[in-house]
Amino acid sequence: MSPARAQPVVRVRNLTRRFTLKGVLNGVDLDIRKGEFVALLGRSGCGKSTLLRALAHLDHEATGEGEIVVPARLSVVFQDARLLPWKRVLDNVILGLDGVDAKARGRQALAEVELPGREASWPYELSGGEQQRVALARSLVREPELLLADEPFGALDALTRIRMHVLLKRLSAVHNPAVLLVTHDVDEAIELADRVVVMDQGRIAADIPVDLPAQGPERSVRFTQLRRQLLGRLGVEDSLAHPDPAIA
Amino acid sequence: MSPARAQPVVRVRNLTRRFTLKGVLNGVDLDIRKGEFVALLGRSGCGKSTLLRALAHLDHEATGEGEIVVPARLSVVFQDARLLPWKRVLDNVILGLDGVDAKARGRQALAEVELPGREASWPYELSGGEQQRVALARSLVREPELLLADEPFGALDALTRIRMHVLLKRLSAVHNPAVLLVTHDVDEAIELADRVVVMDQGRIAADIPVDLPAQGPERSVRFTQLRRQLLGRLGVEDSLAHPDPAIA
Amino acid sequence: MNAQSRTALATALELPRGVREPLELPAAASKPAPARRRLGIPAADPLGWLLGPALLVLVWTVGSMTGVIDARILPAPWVTVSTAIDLLREGRLQANLLISAWRAAQGLAFGVAAGVIVALIAGLSLSGGYVFDGLVQVKRSIPTLALIPLVILWFGIGETMKVTVIAISVFIPIYLNTHTALRGIETRYVELAETLGLSRWAFIRQVVLPGALPGFLLGLRFAVMAAWLALVVVEQLNATSGIGYMINLARTYAQSDVIVVGLVVYALLGLSSDLAVRTLEARTLTWRRTFAK
Amino acid sequence: MNAQSRTALATALELPRGVREPLELPAAASKPAPARRRLGIPAADPLGWLLGPALLVLVWTVGSMTGVIDARILPAPWVTVSTAIDLLREGRLQANLLISAWRAAQGLAFGVAAGVIVALIAGLSLSGGYVFDGLVQVKRSIPTLALIPLVILWFGIGETMKVTVIAISVFIPIYLNTHTALRGIETRYVELAETLGLSRWAFIRQVVLPGALPGFLLGLRFAVMAAWLALVVVEQLNATSGIGYMINLARTYAQSDVIVVGLVVYALLGLSSDLAVRTLEARTLTWRRTFAK
Amino acid sequence: ATHEPAAKAAALEAGQLALDAPLPTRVPPGVTLAIGDPTTEQVLKHTGWIKDLPFQVKWAEITGGPAVTEAFHAGALDVGTVANIPPIHAIWVGMPVKMIAVRFRQDPADYPSFQLAISPKARINSLKDLRGKRIAYSPGQVQGEIVQRVLQSQGLTAKDVTLIELPSPTADVYVNALAGGQIDVAPIGSGAALKRYLDRFGTDGAKVLKSGVRDDFVTMYVREETLKDPGKAAALAAYVKVWGRAQAWINSHPDEWAQVYYVGDQGLSPEDARYVVQTNGKAELPRDWTEAIARQQGSVDLMAEATGRKPFDAHRLFDRRFETLSADAFAEAEGGPKLASR
Numbered sequence A, B: 001m002s003p004a005r006a007q008p009v010v011r012v013r014n015l016t017r018r019f020t021l022k023g024v025l026n027g028v029d030l031d032i033r034k035g036e037f038v039a040l041l042g043r044s045g046c047g048k049s050t051l052l053r054a055l056a057h058l059d060h061e062a063t064g065e066g067e068i069v070v071p072a073r074l075s076v077v078f079q080d081a082r083l084l085p086w087k088r089v090l091d092n093v094i095l096g097l098d099g100v101d102a103k104a105r106g107r108q109a110l111a112e113v114e115l116p117g118r119e120a121s122w123p124y125e126l127s128g129g130e131q132q133r134v135a136l137a138r139s140l141v142r143e144p145e146l147l148l149a150d151e152p153f154g155a156l157d158a159l160t161r162i163r164m165h166v167l168l169k170r171l172s173a174v175h176n177p178a179v180l181l182v183t184h185d186v187d188e189a190i191e192l193a194d195r196v197v198v199m200d201q202g203r204i205a206a207d208i209p210v211d212l213p214a215q216g217p218e219r220s221v222r223f224t225q226l227r228r229q230l231l232g233r234l235g236v237e238d239s240l241a242h243p244d245p246a247i248a
Numbered sequence C, D: 001m002n003a004q005s006r007t008a009l010a011t012a013l014e015l016p017r018g019v020r021e022p023l024e025l026p027a028a029a030s031k032p033a034p035a036r037r038r039l040g041i042p043a044a045d046p047l048g049w050l051l052g053p054a055l056l057v058l059v060w061t062v063g064s065m066t067g068v069i070d071a072r073i074l075p076a077p078w079v080t081v082s083t084a085i086d087l088l089r090e091g092r093l094q095a096n097l098l099i100s101a102w103r104a105a106q107g108l109a110f111g112v113a114a115g116v117i118v119a120l121i122a123g124l125s126l127s128g129g130y131v132f133d134g135l136v137q138v139k140r141s142i143p144t145l146a147l148i149p150l151v152i153l154w155f156g157i158g159e160t161m162k163v164t165v166i167a168i169s170v171f172i173p174i175y176l177n178t179h180t181a182l183r184g185i186e187t188r189y190v191e192l193a194e195t196l197g198l199s200r201w202a203f204i205r206q207v208v209l210p211g212a213l214p215g216f217l218l219g220l221r222f223a224v225m226a227a228w229l230a231l232v233v234v235e236q237l238n239a240t241s242g243i244g245y246m247i248n249l250a251r252t253y254a255q256s257d258v259i260v261v262g263l264v265v266y267a268l269l270g271l272s273s274d275l276a277v278r279t280l281e282a283r284t285l286t287w288r289r290t291f292a293k
Numbered sequence E: 001a002t003h004e005p006a007a008k009a010a011a012l013e014a015g016q017l018a019l020d021a022p023l024p025t026r027v028p029p030g031v032t033l034a035i036g037d038p039t040t041e042q043v044l045k046h047t048g049w050i051k052d053l054p055f056q057v058k059w060a061e062i063t064g065g066p067a068v069t070e071a072f073h074a075g076a077l078d079v080g081t082v083a084n085i086p087p088i089h090a091i092w093v094g095m096p097v098k099m100i101a102v103r104f105r106q107d108p109a110d111y112p113s114f115q116l117a118i119s120p121k122a123r124i125n126s127l128k129d130l131r132g133k134r135i136a137y138s139p140g141q142v143q144g145e146i147v148q149r150v151l152q153s154q155g156l157t158a159k160d161v162t163l164i165e166l167p168s169p170t171a172d173v174y175v176n177a178l179a180g181g182q183i184d185v186a187p188i189g190s191g192a193a194l195k196r197y198l199d200r201f202g203t204d205g206a207k208v209l210k211s212g213v214r215d216d217f218v219t220m221y222v223r224e225e226t227l228k229d230p231g232k233a234a235a236l237a238a239y240v241k242v243w244g245r246a247q248a249w250i251n252s253h254p255d256e257w258a259q260v261y262y263v264g265d266q267g268l269s270p271e272d273a274r275y276v277v278q279t280n281g282k283a284e285l286p287r288d289w290t291e292a293i294a295r296q297q298g299s300v301d302l303m304a305e306a307t308g309r310k311p312f313d314a315h316r317l318f319d320r321r322f323e324t325l326s327a328d329a330f331a332e333a334e335g336g337p338k339l340a341s342r
C-alpha cells in the first residue's frame, strides 16, 4: 500500500475526448505511481468510463488528443461483466492465459471471489453479482501492472463486498499494481484508496490523499471529515449526505 | 406510503424454484399490500432475481411450484438495463405505450431521471448510470400496480441516487403502487421501504418493518439499530459493518 | 381491488396454460386476470417439424386417390414407393446414392474449409477484405452453368471437376454467412480480447470462431443443401452414375415415376442432412439464450 | 521501471499507427512498449472492395495479352468491350437488361414478402413452425430444374411462371435467414417485451423485426443474387429476350464473346445490387456496435 | 492425356500430319482417345471388342452440341457424336472440326428420329393445320431445324405460327407443356418419351404426326487439331471401323441391344426398351458422302439465315479420307459388301 516515490507508471496529460459534438474529457491530467491505489469518483455520465477506456486504448469511437502513458500489462474490469457467453466460467477467467498452471490459477481465483465449484457454469447461469465476481477474478488472475476497475463491486451485497475489499487489498500488497478504481461508494473509496480523485466537467476537480491514521478515534474522525469533503465535491450537502442523521 | 390494510396484491405461497439440480427458492412466502414498499436484501446469488422473475412470470427456465398472485399491470426494472439496442432512448422508454401523449410522457420521465435532451441517443451512447436511469424511466412511465426493481440504483453516484430516491418516493405517493425493490444498500432499504425482507437459503429469513420515528434523534437511533440488525442478518458483524468506526 | 393474475406452477413450468391451480384463493380468484401473455415460445417438439412434410404426403395421397392429382404427371405415392422398391431391388438407387454422397461429401469438405479460411482472411484484415470481398461477390453473381466451360477447361471432365463445382457452390454460403457473422461480433467482446492481450490466433480461436458459430452453422445449412443440389448440375456432365444422373436420365425418357422417386430421395436427403446440422447447432450453441432454441 | 506503451492521439484516433507523438516524455520514452495490439479492424474504405475485381480484370488483361488465356474460351477484355459496344449499339443489351430487371424486381418483391411473412408465422408460433419449417426444407432440397415441368403445368409458360420461379428462389434465403435471425433474438429482449405487456403485433414491430433485421439483410443479399441467377433458368423457357436468354442462346451457339459480355454484365449487376443492400445495411443498422461495420 | 490445349498445339507443329495427307495405318503405342459415344461404348464392352482396340480409350458421357463444344474447347474430348447441327456452329465460333463418320437410317420416312407430338387440346390432324399454332422451338438444336423444315415444307414461315422458344434438354419439359396445353406442337424424339406421351395422354386426344423431314443425320466429328496428330489420326481411322461394326451389330441384335443398353444401362423397362429399339429403325452408313454433303449444305444455309451468320461451303466439314472406312466395316459385318449409297 505504500506507493514507491518512483516515476509514475500512468501519466496522462491534457487528455481530451469528444463524442461527435459533445466534449467529455476536457484536459485530464493524472499520474499514478507503481503500487498506488487511486479511487475515481464522479457524477453519473461525467466521463469516468471514458477515461478508463482511453487508458486501455479502447476509445476507437471517440476523437481527441493528449498524452497517455500506461504499462503494457494492464487489465480492465468493465462496468458490465462482459463474460464471453460461449465460454464456461473457468474458460472466461483464464481466457488468453497459457501455461500448464492456467487452470489451477483460474480455479484458485474463482475460489477467492467465493465462486468455488462454479467453473463449469455458463455465464447465463450466474446471478448479477456472480458475473461481476467472475470478471474480477479474470482481471486479478493475470496480475497486471495496472488494474482499471469500473465499479467492480456495484452488484455485491455488503458482506461479499467487504470480502472482496479484503481480497483486493491482499492481492495489491502482494503484486503491487497501480490501481484506478471507479466507484460510487464514497466509503469504499476512502477505505481502499491511497488517493481519491473526483471528476467534474471533464477535468480532475479534486485530488485528495487519504491520510487516515492507522487506528483509534482519530481515524474515525478523519474518515468522517474525508467523507464529508468528498460528498461535498460530489454535490451532496451535509443534510442529504446520509439518510442516517446520526452521521450528518 | 401508508399501506392500506387491504387484501395483499402480491401473494406468494410456498414458492420453490430449482435450476437443473440446484434448489434456489425453497418455499418462499410473501405478501405485499397495495401501496406497500418492500425492500429485498440478501447475499449475492441467494435468489433475489429468481424471485422477481417468478413474480413477473419470466422463469420459463426454472422448474418449481407454489402459488403466485400478482397484479396484471406490473413493471420490471431488470438488473441489467436491458434497453433495446435498436431503439433510441425515447422509443425505449415509451415502448409499447400508445396514445397521443406517450411521447410527451416519455420525455417527462426522461427529464425526471435527469436525462433531458437525450431522447434521440442510442443506448450505446449512454454511460452505465444513464442506461440504468432510462430503464427506471421506462418502468415508471407506465404507472404500474406492482413495481419489481432489481438494484435500479446500483450504478448511480451518491447525489443522483438521492435524487432518484426522492423521485421514487414522490411517484409512489401519487400512484400508490406495490413496490419490491432489490438492493444491496442497507441504508437505502431503510430509507425507502416500509418493510425490509431478507432472503437466505432460499427462504424469507427475516421480515422487518421499518418503524422509523418521523424525525428527531429517536429516528437516528432507530435507524442505526435497524441497520445493525439487517447487517447482522446479512452476516456482517458489527466490527466489519462499516469502514467508519464512528458508526460501529 | 385490481385485476389479478394467478398461476400455479406444476413441476414443469411449460405445462399447457389453463391447467387448474392446485390452491384456491377465494378473494383473489373472484377477479382473475388472464395470465401474463408469453411472447416467447416454448421449446418445440423435436419431431414437430415432421408435421409439414406429413401434411404434404397426406395431400399427395388424398389428391392421388381422388384423382385431383393427375397420376400421369405426378404419380401416386404408392406408385412411387413401388418404383423405389424396384430401384432398390435392382441396386440402382443405392449405388447412385453412394456415389453422389461421396462426391457431395468431398465437395462439402473442401468448400467448407475454403469458405471459413477465406472468410477469416477477409473478415479479420482490411486488405484481405479488399481483395476477397469483391471477388466473392463477382463469383457468386455469375451463374454456375455459365462457368462450366471454364471449369472444364481447368479441371477437365473427371471427378476433380465435379468435386470442384460442388465445392464452389458450397463455398459461397459458408463464406458469406461466416464473414457476416464474424464482422457482426459485438465490439464489447473484441475490446475484451484487446485488453486481455489475446494473440491474434487466440482471438480467432476463442472469440471469433465461437462468436461466428451461429452464422457459420446457418451457412452450413445452406451449404449442405447446395452440395446436394450441385449434383444435378455436375452429374449432367460426363457422369454415368449418381442420383443427379438418375434424375436427368429419367427426365430424358420422361419417366415421371423415377423422377418422383429421385425428388423424394432429394427431399429425404435434404431433411436429414438439415436435421444433422440442426442437431450440431443444438449441441454447440447450448450457451445461447434466444427466443426459441 | 516497467515496459511502457505510449500513444498520442491526433484528432482522428484512426490515424495509422506509428505516427509520431507530439509530446515527448524522455524517461518513459526510453523503454516504449509496442502500442496495445488492436484486434478490431478500423473502418474499411468504402471503395476498398473494388480492389479484388480490379485485380481480376488485371489478371484477365495480362493473361489475354500474353496468350496464357486462350481467346477462344475466354475472349480478351478489349474484345468483350467491343462486343458489348456492338450489342449496345444494336440495342440488344439494354432491351434485354430492362426486361430481365423487371422480371427480377417482381420476383424479388413477391419472394421477399412471402419469405418474411412465412418466417414470422413459422418463427413466432409453435404450430406455424411445425407446419412450415419442414415444408420449406423439403422445397429447398428439391432442385429447381427438376421442378420446372410441374411449374409449367401449374403456372403456364408465360410471365407468371417466370416471376413465380424467381419468387421461389428468392423466398428460400429470405425465409431461412429471417427465421433463424428471429429465433436467435436474445431472450432478454423477449422477456422485456413480456413484462411491458407488448401486444403480439407491437412485439413483432418493435422487437422481432428490428432484432431480426441483420439476418434479414443477409438473406436479402442472397435473395437479390438469387433473383438475377434465376433469370438464367426461367429465360430458357418461352423467352425471346432478357439477359439470361442472351447467355443461353450464346451458349447454344457457343458464342463465347457474347457469353463473356453476359457474365460481365452479371458481375456488374451482382456487385451493384449487393452494394445497394449493403448501403441499406449501413443505414439501418447504425445502432449496431460490431467488430467491423 | 488430352488436357493440354495450347502447349500441345505448339508441340505438334513439328510432327504434324497434313489434313490431306494419307491416313497412317499403324497406331503408335501410347495413343489415347477421349470418346464421347456411350452407345458404341456399350456395344464394345458387351461384345468384348473393346479389348481389340489398338489404342487407349477414355470414354466420356458427353452428348449434345454445347457440351461437346465446351469439352472440345477444353481439349478434354477428341471425338463427339451428335446430330448434324453442332459441327456447323463449331465452325462459326472459330473451332475447325471435321466429320469422320456419317450415319443415316434405312427407310428414314418410317423411322424418324423426331416426330411432332400434338397437344390433346390442339385441333391438329395433319401438318396442314399448323398455321397459327404454338410450336415449341429450340434454337441451335436439331429440334429447331426440324420445326423450320416442317414449316418450309408446308409453305409457312415463322410469322404464320407462334414459335415458343423452349429448349428441351430433357423430354419431360415438352411432355408437360403439351399436356398442360401450353403449346400445341413439339418435336419429341421417337422412342420412350413419345410412347409414354401417347400412353398417358392418347385417351385425351394426344396425337403424333410424322414430320416428313429427314432428321436421321448422325455424325462423329473431331477437331482438326486432333487430325493433325498422326497417332490420333491413325487411332481415329481404327475407331471408325469398329464403330461401323458396332452399328451393324446393333442392327442385327435388336433384342440383345435393347436388353444391354436400354434396360441394363439406361434403366428402361424391357417393354419400353424393345419399343425404343424398334422405333430407332436400322442404321445405314453411306459409302458415298455426296448426299450427306448436300444435306449439310442445306442445313448450313438454313442456320445461316436463322442466326445471321455467314454461310460456308459444307465440304470443309467433311474429312473424306474417312469416307469409306466405317461404311466398309459396316457392310462387311452386315454380311458381305453391298453398296449402301443411293
Ligand SMILES: Nc1ncnc2c1ncn2[C@@H]1O[C@H](COP(=O)(O)OP(=O)(O)OP(=O)(O)O)[C@@H](O)[C@H]1O
Pocket: A019, A020, A022, A024, A042, A043, A044, A045, A046, A047, A048, A049, A050, A051, A061, A079, B124, B125, B126, B127, B128, B129, B130, B155
Ligand atoms: N459512444 C458514445 N457516443 C456518444 N456519447 C457517448 C458515448 N459513450 C459515452 N458517451 C457520453 O459521454 C458521457 C460520459 O460517459 P461515461 O460512460 O464516461 O460516463 P461515466 O462517468 O462512466 O458514467 P457512469 O457512472 O454512469 O457509468 C456520457 O454523457 C455519455 O452519454
Ligand SMILES: Nc1ncnc2c1ncn2[C@@H]1O[C@H](COP(=O)(O)OP(=O)(O)OP(=O)(O)O)[C@@H](O)[C@H]1O
Pocket: A124, A125, A126, A127, A128, A129, A130, A155, B019, B020, B022, B024, B042, B043, B044, B045, B046, B047, B048, B049, B050, B051, B061, B079
Ligand atoms: N439459468 C440458470 N441456470 C442455473 N442456475 C441459475 C440460473 N439462473 C440463476 N441461477 C443460480 O441461481 C442462484 C440465484 O440466482 P439469482 O440471480 O436469483 O441471485 P441474486 O440473489 O439475484 O444474486 P445477485 O445479487 O448476485 O444478483 C445463483 O446461484 C445462480 O447461479
Ligand SMILES: [Mg+2]
Pocket: A048, A049, A050, A079, A150, B127, B128, B129
Ligand atoms: Mg461508467
Ligand SMILES: [Mg+2]
Pocket: A127, A128, A129, B048, B049, B050, B079, B150
Ligand atoms: Mg440478481
